[in-house]
Amino acid sequence: MISYEHFILDNGLKVYVHQDNSTPFAAVNIVYNVGSRDEEEHKTGFAHLFEHLMFGGSKNIPSYDTPLQKVGGENNAFTSPDITNYYITLPAVNLETAFWLESDRMMALSFDQKVLDVQQKVVIEEFKQRYLNQPYGDVWLKLRPLAYKTHPYKWATIGKEISHIENAVMDDVRGFFYNHYLPNNANLVVAGNVTVEQVKQLCKKWFEPIPAGNVVKKNLPIEGIQTASRFLETEAEVPLDAIYKVYHTQGRHDKGFNATDLVSDILGRSKSSRLYKLVMENQIFNSVNAYVTASLDPGLMVIQGNLNQGVSIEEGDAAIQDVLDDFLKNPVSEEELTKVKNQAESTLVFSEVELLNRAMNLAFAANAGNVEYANQESSRIQAVTTDEIAQYATKTLTKDNCSTMYYRAKK
Incomplete structure (x- = not known):
């Protein structure tokens, strides 16, 4: 706290x-x-x-x-x-x-x-x-x-x-x-x-002598629900082919955000994550991970990976989809959920050792409209259930909600 x-x-x-x-x-x-x-x-x-x-x-x-x-x-x-x-x-x-x-x-x-x-x-x-x-x-x-x-x-x-x-x-x-x-x-x-x-x-x-001003009222356009998959292919002089898949998610303080964030952790946070097996066991990717952008307005879950030499982007894309299909089909165990919860909470706790991080956390929460957000993060993480993981994974990881970019290395 x-x-x-x-x-x-x-x-x-x-x-x-x-x-x-x-x-x-x-x-x-x-x-x-x-x-x-x-x-x-x-x-x-x-x-x-x-x-x-x-x-x-x-x-x-x-x-x-x-x-x-x-x-x-x-x-x-x-x-x-x-x-x-x-x-x-x-x-x-x-x-x-x-x-x-x-x-x-x-x-x-x-x-x-x-x-x-x-x-x-x-x-x-x-x-x-x-x-x-x-x-x-x-x-x-x-x-x-x-x-x-x-x-x-x-x-x-x-x-x-x-x-x-x-x-x-x-x-x-x-x-x-x-x-x-x-x-x-x-x-x-x-x-x-x-x-x-x-x-x-x-x-x-x-500070008090500085006069208040007329703050511009925010009237930001709302992004509509994505109803069909999107695709882009590009190339550049880069070391390895890469793939990026992004899915629309909740805003940072919206209902379901912490569950979706933990979904990304289960998929690609650590060496024991689902996607990491494609690096170590199948050797399809040189590196692969998943995370959420955590923006105030509805953001994105990102899955990105660099392919090993000799592996096509199409193979990598199919391998990621196999992992996602398996994830959606088979419920997450309490043990796996507890592990990623503990990882998330330890990151939070260690970050707050630094004085500046505590100051920033208060500032960001206050800016978002409720300074108590800074002290609620731990309880929100621990409150996520396996049912919520399944619910928000199913809601997020649909093909119609996905935008995919193939980033090819110039030969």
């Missing part, structure tokens, strides 16, 4: 304090309720571009990293389809430095054309290196629009195409900032060797 206390500032910023006096450090995590799903289809990649711009200086602080490094702090950020997350870890005695830095860029980001020019080049280079010039790097650029036809999950966080980043202008940047980077569109978690009263005073000093 992650203990916390909660209060809301007059400007709508929601604040959570997790006190842990066993450490000399503090973590400050701010999650903004904006991700790539909030972009327009002809202007994608903005949430990720903005993550970069937030480190380009603000009104009173031209260099974000320098003062933080002077007090022994570290920082980073990441963007997903659902959120943009910023975090700092530093000695707790220097906590106010984090408040000063984060509040200044929330209040008054530096809209400097030189910074925009530089960060556009950085993001474009990242797009090329990680997605276009890396083996299998473009998989999700192709898989997302295959699986999603309506919902903005159909483009990757990096963006749909490079030109959207190249064509970004300062007016676009200002508009994005004032629509989304608002105190009443954010959740702040402060964790570590701090007190609630200390955090309240720092919040009143640094």
